[in-house]
Amino acid sequence: MFRRLVRLQGPLGNILSPDKVCPRNQQLRCAVNYSSALVEKGRFYKDVSISQSEGGLYEINLDRRKLKTPGGKLFTAPNEAMAIAVATEWDAQKDTLKYYTMHLTTLCNTALDNPTHRTKEQMISAALKFLETDTVCYRVDEPHSLVELQKNEWDPVLHWIENRYNVTIGSSSSILGPAIPKETNDTFRQHLKSYNFWSMTGLEFVITQLKSVVLAIGVIDRHLSVEQAVLLSRLEEEYQIKYWGNVEWAHDYESYELRARTAAGALFVHLSSESSTVKRKLMQN
Amino acid sequence: MAAMAPALRVCRGILKELRASIGPTYNKSLAYNYVMDQFRKNKITGERYCRAQQEAHHDSNTYLCLLGSTRTHLALHKMYHGKGECSQESAAAMVGLRLPTQPGGKGWEK
Numbered sequence: 032m033f034r035r036l037v038r039l040q041g042p043l044g045n046i047l048s049p050d051k052v053c054p055r056n057q058q059l060r061c062a063v064n065y066s067s068a069l070v071e072k073g074r075f076y077k078d079v080s081i082s083q084s085e086g087g088l089y090e091i092n093l094d095r096r097k098l099k100t101p102g103g104k105l106f107t108a109p110n111e112a113m114a115i116a117v118a119t120e121w122d123a124q125k126d127t128l129k130y131y132t133m134h135l136t137t138l139c140n141t142a143l144d145n146p147t148h149r150t151k152e153q154m155i156s157a158a159l160k161f162l163e164t165d166t167v168c169y170r171v172d173e174p175h176s177l178v179e180l181q182k183n184e185w186d187p188v189l190h191w192i193e194n195r196y197n198v199t200i201g202s203s204s205s206i207l208g209p210a211i212p213k214e215t216n217d218t219f220r221q222h223l224k225s226y227n228f229w230s231m232t233g234l235e236f237v238i239t240q241l242k243s244v245v246l247a248i249g250v251i252d253r254h255l256s257v258e259q260a261v262l263l264s265r266l267e268e269e270y271q272i273k274y275w276g277n278v279e280w281a282h283d284y285e286s287y288e289l290r291a292r293t294a295a296g297a298l299f300v301h302l303s304s305e306s307s308t309v310k311r312k313l314m315q316n
Numbered sequence: 317m318a319a320m321a322p323a324l325r326v327c328r329g330i331l332k333e334l335r336a337s338i339g340p341t342y343n344k345s346l347a348y349n350y351v352m353d354q355f356r357k358n359k360i361t362g363e364r365y366c367r368a369q370q371e372a373h374h375d376s377n378t379y380l381c382l383l384g385s386t387r388t389h390l391a392l393h394k395m396y397h398g399k400g401e402c403s404q405e406s407a408a409a410m411v412g413l414r415l416p417t418q419p420g421g422k423g424w425e426k
Binding site: 079080112119122256257258280283290297301 | 320334337338345346347350370371374375377378379381382385386388389390392393395396397
């Protein structure tokens with residue numbers, strides 16, 4: 032029986048990259064195309080599953096094809112929990128693929144491909160630079176109720192992190208921001224060095240989203256929940272919303288997007304740095 | 317300081333989110349099995365303050381937040397930003413105007 036070669040043609044007609052043509056006998060090698068943002072890709076798979084490869088790494092399978100990163104590498108997750116979470120993201124896609132809802136997948140792709148070729152040291156330096164303009168340290172002078180709100184909400188977090196890491200950060204209402212002593216920087220640098228490359232990718236992501244090193248560390252150390260951290264990060268906006276009113280298509284939209292990204296980043300850090308063992312305790316009567 | 321919902325509520329919340337995003341087959345999915353497994357494993361502890369249990373509780377809260385906010389964000393996106401470009405007629409109708417018509421054509425059209 033003859034079988035026709037199934038040619039997958041994009042809307043650009045003949046301008047095809049080699050990746051897009053998938054003859055039947057090469058199905059297992061087909062790259063998942065992330066292609067352009069303009070073309071909406073439909074869900075082309077039915078089942079999502081995970082499989083373990085050598086080295087304890089996990090791969091994602093869409094029907095019978097293995098998921099790949101945008102850089103063309105094979106997608107590998109460091110443990111089962113991460114793989115299941117990513118698989119769930121792919122499984123939750125309905126008729127079209129919406130990459131902007133697949134936060135964990137994006138983070139994994141960034142960690143695997145490292146498209147900007149950054150080292151862990153560069154990421155740590157970039158993260159610590161954020162400390163100089165940390166949201167929690169940057170205070171206003173007026174209106175008075177906002178000053179009070181900032182004091183009541185942000186001071187406890189500052190005290191917590193100063194106690195926890197034995198550092199001085201302080202807050203400032205000048206335009207230059209607080210003066211961070213060198214010892215504080217060194218302490219944090221030492222602490223951040225203990226995270227592996229994947230965790231550091233996630234942590235930097237959370238810092239960039241929350242615009243605050245203090246709040247990011249608060250979430251990662253499980254002192255704050257994600258919702259609390261997002262609220263603290265958007266404190267002034269929430270204050271203005273209470274005064275002027277809420278605009279759903281802007282405020283809620285941004286709030287939920289920030290929550291989703293921060294939650295994804297925090298989960299990414301925790302899943303990348305955990306390792307679990309099961310120890311059976313004998314029941315003693 | 318992290319005042320979080322009790323574990324049972326988080327568990328049910330996660331299952332609700334999974335059902336909403338995956339569909340009726342959610343109780344056969346990988347995530348369902350893994351989440352239920354983790355909740356059962358961490359339920360009983362001999363310690364008074366069990367760090368692993370606290371960590372797992374925080375992680376489950378984080379995952380619930382992730383699932384819930386991505387779904388809400390997607391719904392908001394579809395509602396407000398998903399329509400794409402509209403035609404000239406509907407753009408004009410948005411402010412209560414109509415496009416001008418010239419009966420007989422403009423003369424230079426076919």
